Amino acid sequence: MSITTSDAPEVHGAEPAAPEAALSPKRSFRSDLVRTYGPLLGIGVLALLLLVWAPGSLSPFRLGNLGKYCCWALAAVGIGLAWGRGGMLVMGQGVFFGLGGYAMAMHMKLEAAGPGKVPDFMQLYGNGTMPSWWEPFRSGPFTLFAIIALPAVVSFVLGYAILKRRVKGAYFAILTQALAVAFSTLLIATIKQTGGFNGLNTFTKFFGQNLYDPAVKKNIYMIAAGLLIVCLVIVWQLYRSRYGELLVATRDAEERIRFLGYDPANIKLAAFVVAAIMASIGGAMFVPIAGIISPSNVDATASIMLIAGVALGGRASLLGPAVGAIVVGYGQTTLSEQFPTQWIYFQGGLFIVVLLFLPFGITSLLPKLKELASRRRITGESAA
Amino acid sequence: MSGPLVSHDYVEVRDLTVDFDGFKAIQGVDVTFLPGRLHFLIGPNGAGKTTLVDALTGLSRGTGSAEFRRKDLLGMKAHEIVHLGVGRTFQTASVFEKSSVLQNLDIAAGMHRKALGLLLPRRTVPERVEQVLETIGLAALAHRPAGILAHGQKQWLEIGMLLVQDARVMFLDETVAGMSADEREGTGELLRRIAGERTIVVIEHDMDFMRSYADFVTVMHAGKVLAEGTVSEIQAEPRVQEVYLGTVAEVGSNG
Secondary structure (H helix, E strand, O other): OOOOHHHOOOOOOOOOOOHHHHHOOOOOHHHHHHHHHHHHHHHHHHHHHHHHHHHHHOOHHHHHHHHHHHHHHHHHHHHHHHHHHOOOOOOOHHHHHHHHHHHHHHHHHHHHHOOOOOOHHHHHHOOOOOOHHHHHHHOHHHHHHHHHHHHHHHHHHHHHHHHHOOOOHHHHHHHHHHHHHHHHHHHHHOHHHHOHHHOEEOOOEEOOEEOOOHHHHHHHHHHHHHHHHHHHHHHHHHHHOHHHHHHHHHHHOHHHHHOOOOOHHHHHHHHHHHHHHHHHHHHHHHHHHHOEEOHHHHOHHHHHHHHHHHHHHOOOOOOHHHHHHHHHHHHHHHHHHHOOOOHHHHHHHHHHHHHHHOOOOHHHHHHHHHHHHHHHHHHHHHHO | OOOOOOOOOOEEEEEEEEEEOOEEEEEEEEEEEOOOOEEEEEOOOOOOHHHHHHHHOOOOOOEEEEEEOOEEHHHOOHHHHHHHOEEEOOOOOOOOOOOEHHHHHHHHHHHHOOOHHHHOOOOOOOHHHHHHHHHOOOHHHOOOEHHHOOHHHHHHHHHHHHHHOOOOEEEEEOOOOOOOHHHHHHHHHHHHHHHOOOEEEEEOOOHHHHHHHOOEEEEEEOOEEEEEEOHHHHHHOHHHHHHHOHHHHHHHHHO
16 A cells, blocks of 8 residues: 555545546556557567477477477466466366377377277277277367367366355365376276376377378477467457456455456356366377377376476466476476486476465566666666 | 336345344344435444345345345345345455556446457446546546555445446445545545435444434344434434443534
């Protein structure tokens, strides 16, 4: 409360408040422009880096790795929406990452087996018959539809049940985390249908294209990076829309929103569903790039890794979650090359350190730096 | 929502009882809130004033009836009651601290917006929001985050949020508590100006404030209505003086 009441325009009396009342509510046109389109510029820079610089400069191996980070970043963008703006700590996004991932993997597995044939692992672990729910995934269009529809339906049903009961805070986090544990346990237990612990791997084709062709690999990377940019633009539009304002308001004072005639559960549900779809798209693109999807890609640890990236980057910012996820992914690759078993401790430690000392992530440092710079300038001027 | 005054635009509470696991916070309350006057609801702590408002706005369950526009508020959900035109504020001002004053009002005004329209950004300030910014005297602070407002200004913003919704009934819970003398006066004048054809119910502890602005007073005690009438009528009421001991007796001798 930095403003004292004496600064406040008096509420009584009909006299129009002094000239400053007429001037100050209209912010300058330029600052409006920067506020609105500045973030778009950031997305543009990221797009240049991912879509122009990286494919031209990185080795196919590194580019493939960057592709994986982009897939995690896709999930992270959704987490930024649900957690950063919506206040829902979604600790089980691995579930939705897995729904998209497994849908894509089933299609590619069937493509590798050939028309009318059964995936190899079903002959290995089972009696060579395929469950009927695998059959529709032979169709490419159906698979693409499922990658969007499956997480949308599942997150809607789960979200409706959780949010309408007004479950929030730590309870919400634990509940979603438990879902990730249950999902990976279910996958491991159903080896005959889902490949169990090994997951689904050894693919040969991606929608008819040879997966071993370097040009095809590059195109798949471009699709993943392009989808990330598209999702960032969608989220940018959501953040500046009235819905975005409403979501932040719901995060900050849910009861107040209720007494303004809204149902906060619906507002949060929309963000939860969008986040789930983005995670699913990330999972789906992860499969052709990584060549595998297994329970370890979708379990509680994988979900926390996604969260760690978002926390590091800055959960409420537009680019923070995506950049954070890419950085954490890169860190995982480099550090796990040197310390394969200790990486998980680095990751946990990072999560704690960030939340303790930088609760709004690295991007929150930017305004602070700006402030520091301008303060230095002011003191410099006054000294001179 | 701003329709002409219809004959059902008042709240008629009959035999309202709120039971918290056997403890009757309110028992058999009959009260009618009419439009066009500042109706004060007073009573010592624990009298059931806030509980009464909670029951009428969907926060607590009550039995009996509370009719407004031919509907019983008691069976309705909080957000449905708001859509019917009944709004409230809370004892502790609860505005959206991170959002700007303008955003606060715009969100309140958006109750009737279609879901798809929400996907677009706000391009201009809605006329209604602009008017209300002037009415509550916060036009100069429209783009500042609501979190930096002074206590009194937050309460005005809350009243403004009800105004942009064109709430026909407003329950204001201890709005002037903690305000400076100037802010109190400002609030009183604001309430006078907006009362018009609205029904405004003010829960208050401040006897001076009540004396200056109340058109009608309902005194509650121990979950029941003790007395009703104009300020002078309730001040003359011996039972009210008894409940308030020194407080009202002193007010009575002053006034």
